[in-house]
Amino acid sequence: MMNTIEEILESKNIRVTAMRLLIYKFLAEKEIAVTLSDVENAFEKADRTTLYRTLKTFEEKDIVHQIDDGTGITKYALCEPGCNCDINTDLHLHFHCNNCNETICLTDHKIPQIKVPKGFVSENINLVVKGICDKCSL
Amino acid sequence: MMNTIEEILESKNIRVTAMRLLIYKFLAEKEIAVTLSDVENAFEKADRTTLYRTLKTFEEKDIVHQIDDGTGITKYALCEPGCNCDINTDLHLHFHCNNCNETICLTDHKIPQIKVPKGFVSENINLVVKGICDKCSL
DNA sequence: TAATAATTGCACTTCTATTGCATTTTATTT
DNA sequence: AAATAAAATGCAATAGAAGTGCAATTATTA
Numbered sequence: 001m002m003n004t005i006e007e008i009l010e011s012k013n014i015r016v017t018a019m020r021l022l023i024y025k026f027l028a029e030k031e032i033a034v035t036l037s038d039v040e041n042a043f044e045k046a047d048r049t050t051l052y053r054t055l056k057t058f059e060e061k062d063i064v065h066q067i068d069d070g071t072g073i074t075k076y077a078l079c080e081p082g083c084n085c086d087i088n089t090d091l092h093l094h095f096h097c098n099n100c101n102e103t104i105c106l107t108d109h110k111i112p113q114i115k116v117p118k119g120f121v122s123e124n125i126n127l128v129v130k131g132i133c134d135k136c137s138l
Numbered sequence: 139m140m141n142t143i144e145e146i147l148e149s150k151n152i153r154v155t156a157m158r159l160l161i162y163k164f165l166a167e168k169e170i171a172v173t174l175s176d177v178e179n180a181f182e183k184a185d186r187t188t189l190y191r192t193l194k195t196f197e198e199k200d201i202v203h204q205i206d207d208g209t210g211i212t213k214y215a216l217c218e219p220g221c222n223c224d225i226n227t228d229l230h231l232h233f234h235c236n237n238c239n240e241t242i243c244l245t246d247h248k249i250p251q252i253k254v255p256k257g258f259v260s261e262n263i264n265l266v267v268k269g270i271c272d273k274c275s276l
Numbered sequence: 277t278a279a280t281a282a283t284t285g286c287a288c289t290t291c292t293a294t295t296g297c298a299t300t301t302t303a304t305t306t
Numbered sequence: 307a308a309a310t311a312a313a314a315t316g317c318a319a320t321a322g323a324a325g326t327g328c329a330a331t332t333a334t335t336a
Contacts, residue, residue: 015302015303015313015314017301017302017313017314017315019314019315020314035292036292036293037291037292046315046316047315047316047317048316049294049295049315049316049317050314050315050316052293052294053314053315054314054315057314068206068208068210070206070264072206072210072212072291072292072323072324073291073292074210074292074293093252095254095258098261106254106255108255109252109253109254109255112250112252114231114247114250114265114267115247116233116244116247116267116269117244117246117247117272118272119271119272119275119276120233120267120269120270120271120272120275121269121270121275122267122268122269123236123268123269123270124267124268124269125265125266125267125268126208126264126265126266126267126268127252127263127264127265127266128206128263128264128265129252129254129258129260129262129263129264130260130261130262130263130264131254131258131259131260131261131262132258132259132261133257133258134255134256134257134258135257137257137258137259138257153282153283153333153334155282155283155284155332155333157283157284158283173323174323174324175322175323184284184285185284185285185286186285187284187285187286187325187326188283188284188285190324190325191283191284192283192284210292210293210322210323211322211323212323212324
């Protein structure tokens, strides 16, 4: 059964506001990771800072994750249901298309076990594959 | 047998200049990936733009590779001898320490085979592991 | 040496990210 | 319900990285 957005936010101790509901919906509709500018364009009436801080709040509470796809612009995407951003179970890979410049979450593609040398402790892994996406390679 | 820096540059069709030799040496001495600011601080007499373009030239000619470690600041590191930045043989992983903020190339740790869905074409892979490095975990 | 091409330095511009503070909205307590 | 506290929002401004255009310099070639 589906939880409402309100319930999701409350379960993460985030206050429910109109703005946050809208932004959550926007992210949920998108299949690709979005930039702050994308959100800004979608909500022209809202202030940049508010959108920025909303995304940041969502990120701190593990509702969205940041993606650094190498374009130099931070992108955001909703986490999957049940995600705790755990290094061993929740990390998936991201694909950045060099043609259309879109970045998508390949949530079915978990990151393989990565060995690091003795003395190093892994806390997080960022894996971005760049190339041509399915739409552009036709 | 070792090639001189001059020979390395010439083999990549990069003109040998005093500045470029210095920057190459600087990168070779470093064990960690450096930012443009790092280079700037090391060569205060030189102009930022020159350093910036030198790194860019080196990168285009596969002498250095860029690393996007998630800090939002581009870092650069010398490629290994014989590297062609080939996706199948030359890509190694990078480790970013959340404590000392340094990023190092784990050149012995090649990136495992990554499967992407049908229709997607891989051209490049960026893999950054974040955590605590060997020096900081003692 | 003259002509040509690449490199370097300077001054700006653009764009993203981020912060401080006043104001508004929401939640809590009396 | 009114008063109080706390958090969210909007505005303005700043910092910092990245990148560009052009003039001056240096190196290469004819």
